[in-house]
Amino acid sequence: MSAAPAAMTVLHVDDEEEFTALTAELLERQSDRIGVVSATTADEALDLLERETIDCVVSDYEMSGTDGLELLAAVRERHEGLPFILFTGRGSEEIASEAISAGVTDYLRKGGGSDQFALLANRIENAVEQARSRLSYRAVFENTDVGLTVRDVETGTVVDVNQQYCDLLGYDREQLGELGLEDITADVPGYDAERGVELLERALAEPEFTFEWPDRRSDGSTHWVEVDATLVEIEGRERSLVTIHDVHERHEREAVLATLHQVATEIQECETIEAACERTVAAAESILEFEMCSLMVAEGGWLVPKAVSTGAPTDGARRMRQDQGLAGKTYQTGESTLVEDVLDDDVSEPAKTSYRSGISVPIGESGVFQAVATEPNAFSQADVELAELLVSHTARVLDRLRFEGELRRQNERLEEFASVVSHDLRNPLTVALGKLELVREESDSEHLAHLGDALERMSSITEDTLQLARHGGSVDDTHRIDLATFADRCWTVVQTDEATLTVADATIRADRNRLRHIFENLFRNAVEHATPDDGSAVSITVGVLPGGFYVADDGVGIPESERDRVFDPGHTTTEEGTGFGLAIVEEFAAAHGWTVQVTEGDDGGARFEFTGVEVLDRDP
Template identity: 85%
Template sequence: MSAEPAAMTVLHVDDDGEFIALTAELLGRQSDRITVISATNAAEALDLLEREDVDCVVSDYEMSETDGLELLAAVRERNEELPFILFTGRGSEEIASEAISAGVTDYLRKGGGSDQFALLANRIENAVEQARSRVSYRAVFENTDVGLTVRDVETGTVVDVNQEYCDMLGYDRETLSDITLDELTADVPGYDAERGVELLERAVADPEFSFEWPDERSDGTTRWVEVDATQVQIEGRERSLVTVTDVHERHEREAALATLHQVATEIQECETVEAACERTIDAAESILEFEMCSILVAGDGWLVPKALSAGAPDDGARRMRPDQGLAGETYQTGEPTLVEDVLDDETAEPAKASYRSGISVPVGESAVFQAVATESNAFSQEDLELAELLVSHTARALDRLRFEGELRRQNERLEEFASVVSHDLRNPLTVAQGNLELLAEECDGKHLDHVREALDRMASITEDTLRLARHGDAVEETSPVDIAAFADRCWNVVQTDEATLTVTDSPTISADRTRLQHIFENLFRNSVDHATPADGAAVAITVGVLPGGFYVEDDGVGIPDTERDRVFDPGHTTTEQGTGFGLAIVEEFATAHGWTVHVTEGSDGGARFEFTGVEVLD
C-alpha cells in the first residue's frame, strides 16, 4: 500500500489581502496537500519563515514596501534550497530574466480563472517535491562514510563534492571542486590524468569495475583510494557519481607484504647471522617504519643483541638471561606479544625507562625480535603480524646458517678423520702387507693366507670408509652421462669372471661421474660376489631405464624381504669377505645426487636396485 502524499505549507506574500484570501481558497480546492499561510509584506514574511516550517514561498513581484526579487534575495541568504515562485501580475522578459538569474524556482503570471491556480498548485507541488528530493539526496550525499564527487557527463567538470572527500584529502569544498584530475593525481609512475579519464569512463560503463588511484592530499602526501562510478540523474541532469573509498592502509599493507617477500630473498642470501639480523632490522625500519628495534640471539646461556636499528640509542638493548624480561618470555614460550603500555605489564623489563610500548616476536627457536616506542599504544595487531612475517624469513635464514655451520664442522671432522685413516691406518697396513710378503718368501702355510685375507679386508674397509667420508656430501656439479657407455666402462674395471652385462637403453642423465662410477662398480661387484644363481650358472646383470631414473638388476638368488631394509646400513654384510660398505656407498652417493634408491625383486628373481628422481636429459 503506497504512502499518503506528504502535506506542504506554502507562504503566500502579497500586499493585496483580498487576493491572498482568494489564492488560499482556490489552492485549497486544487490540492488537499497544500496549506497556505500569508504575509502582506517582506518583514512579516521573513518573520514567519523564522517561526514556521515553510516548504515553499509564493510571492508577488510588485509590492508597496519591497519587490519580490528583494524578498527572494533575503530568503536566499537564509535558505538557498527553499523553493521560491514569483507569482506576479506585472510580467516582462526583463523581470523573468532577472528572477531566473537571482535563483527563482519558477515564474508565473497571474491570470483570471481557476486554471491559473491549478497551474500554480502543480508548480508548487513539483517545486516542493524536487526540493525534498534534493534534501534527501543531500543528506545521503553528506552523511555517507565514503568520498563522493559529482561530475558533468560531457565535460568531466566537478559539479559537487561531499565533506567526507574534502576531509579525506584535506581540501575545502571550493578548492576540491576546482582541482583538475591532473592536479589531484599523486606523482606515482604509471598514473596520470589521461589514464584516470579512461578508467573513469570504464567504471561508468561497467558497474562491476573499480580501480585504485593515488590522490595527492593538500599536504603533498599520497592517499590511495578505490574508485567506482555510475551514471545517475541528479535534478534532472545526467551526472557521473564517483565513489571514492579510502583504502590507503590496505594498499600500504599489500605493498609492505610484497616488499617483505622481496626482502626475504635478500635475507636468505646473507652469509652470516649478523648480516641476516642487520638486513632484518633495515627492513623493519624502512618497510614497517619501526624506529627502534633489535634482535637478540641466544648463545652461551644469554640473549645477546646482534643488530640494533639506527634510531635506537646505543644502550637501547642489553644482554639478558633467557628467563629475563619480555624477551626471555618470548624466547621460552615461542609466542609473540604486543605490549600497549609497559606500566601495565609485569614481565616487561625495558632497557630504558623511556620505553612505553613494544612488540616481541620469536625468531624461530634461536632469537627474539623486539620493537619499542616511547609512547604507549604505538603498535597495532597488524604491526605484530607484519613483524611475524618478516622474522619468519629471518628464522629460516638463521636455521640455514646454523645447519650450514654444523655441516661445515661435520665435514671438517670427517676430513680430519679421513686424514687420520689415510695416514695412521694405511701406513701400518702397508707395512704389515710388505712384511707379510717378505715372510711368505721364507715360509708358507694356510695361516699366512688367513693373514693376507684379513689385511686385504682391512684395506678394503679403509678405502670404503675414506670414500664415504670424502664423497658423501651433496653433489654440486654434474655433467651429461650416457648410461650405456658409462656402464660398460665401469664393467670393464670390475673383476666379473663369467658374469654378463646387458644395457637395454642408452639415455643421457645428469650426474657426477666419479660418484656414479662408484655406484655402478659397487652394484656390479655386489652381484658378482653375492648373486650367483642357485644352479651355479654365471650371473647376468641388466641396466635399464625407468621413468625419471634407471635400475640395475641381476638374476641371482636375490635379497630376502627381511634383509632389504638393512642392506644399505654401513657394515651390514652376509659374508666374511665383505666390508659391509659397498651398498652403503651406493645409497650415500645416490642421496648426494638427490636421488632415491630402492631395492626390490628383479624380473628374474634376483635383486633389483631402482634409482628415481634422476634428471634424464634425453
C-alpha cells in the same frame, strides 16, 4: 505495486482571508497529494514555518505590511532550499524579473478560473519533487564516507565537491573547486593530467573500471586514491560523478610488502649470521620505520644481540637468558607480543628505563626481533605483522647458515677421520701385508692364509670407510652420462667370473665418481652374493624406470625381512663382506637427491630401484 506518492503540505500566504480559503479548497480538489495551511500575514507565515513541516510556500506579491519578495527573503534566510511560488494578481515583466533575481522558484498570475489552480497545483508538485530530489542528492553527497566531485561532462571543470574530499586533500571547497586535474596530481612518474583524463573517460565508458591515482594534498604530500566515475543526471543536466576512495594506507602497505620482498633476496644472500642480522635490522629501520630495534640470536642458553639499529642507544640491547623477560617469553613460546605500555606489562625487562612500548617477534627457533619506542602505544598490530614477514626470511637464512655451519664442522670431522684412517690405518696395513709376503717365503703355515684374509678384509673396510667420509654429502656438479657405456666401463673393473651384464640405452645426469661406486658395489654384490641355486652364473640387468633406473640380478634375492637392513653400515650376510657396500650405494644415491629401495626382480633375484633421477632420454 508501486508506493503512493508522498503527500506535500503547502503554506498559502495572502492577506485576503476569503481568497486563502478558496485557494485551499481548489488546490486540494485538484490534487489529493496536496494539503494546504493558510496565513494572512508574513509574521503568521514565518511562525507556521517554524511549527509545521512545510514543503512549499505560495505567496501573493502585494500584501499589507510585507510584500511577497520581502517574505521570500525572510524564508530563504531560514529555509534555503524551500520552494517558493509567487502567485499574484499583479503581473509585469519588471515584477517577474525581480522575482526571478530574488530566487523565486516559480511565478504564476492569478485568474483564469479553475484551470489556473490546476496549473498552480502542477507547478507546486513539480517544485516539491525537484526540491526533494535536490535534498536527497545533497544528503547523499555530503554524508557519504567517500570523496565525491561533480564535473561538467563537456568541459571537465569541477561543478561541486563534497566535504569528505576537501578534508582528504586539505583544501576548502572554493579552493578545490578552482583547481584543475594537473594541480592535484602528485609528482609521480607515469601520472599526469593527460593520463588522468584518459582514465576518467574510460571509467565513464566502462562501469566496472576503476583506477588508482596519486593526489597531491595541500601540504604537498602524495595521497593515493582509487577512482571510479559514472554519468548521472543532476537537476536536469548530465554530469560525471567521480567517486574517490581513500586507499593510501593499503597502497603504502603494498609498497612496503614489495620492498620487503626485494630485501628478502638480499637477506637470503648473506653468508654469515651477523650479516643476515644486520641486514634485517637495517630493513626494519628504513622500511618499517622502526627507529630503535635489535635482533638477538640464541647461543649457549643466552639470547645474544647481533645487530642494533643506528637510531638506538649503543647499550639499547643486552644479552639475556633464554627464559628472561619478554624476549625469553617470545623465544620460549614462539609467539609475537605487542606491548602498548611497558608500565602495564609484568613480563618486560627493558634494557633502558625510557622504553615505554614495543613489539617482540620470534625468529623461528633462532632468536628474537624487538622494536621499542619511548612513548606508549607507538606500535600497532600491523607493525607486528610486517615485522613477522620480515623476520620470516631471516629465520630461513639463519636456519640455513646454522645447518651449513654444522655440516661444515661435520665435514671437517669426517675429513679428520679420513686422514686418520688414511695415515694411521692404511699405512700399517700396507706394512703388515708386506711383512706377510716375506713370512710366506719363509713358511707355509696354514695360519698365514687366515691372517692374509683378515688383513685384506681390514683393507677393504678401510677403503669403503674412506669412500663414505670423502664422497658423502650433496652433489654439486653433474654431467650427461650414457648409461650403457658407463655401466660397461664399471663392469670391466669388477671381477665378474662368468656373470653377464645387459644395459638399456638411456642418458641420465649424475656425478661420475659417485655413480661409478654405485655400479661397482652393486655389480660386486651381485657376483659375490647372488649366485643362483643351480650354480649357474648370475645375470645382471641395468634398466630404465620412469624418472630413474634399476640394477637387477636373477640370483637368490634378498629375503623381505632383510630388505630394510641391507643399507645399514656394517650389515653383511657373509664373513668376507665389509657391510659397507650397500651403505655406500644408499649414501651416494642420497647425495644426488635420489631414493633407492630394494625389491624382488622379475626373475626372482634382487632389484635395486633408483628414483628421482633426471633421465634425459631413453630407448623407447
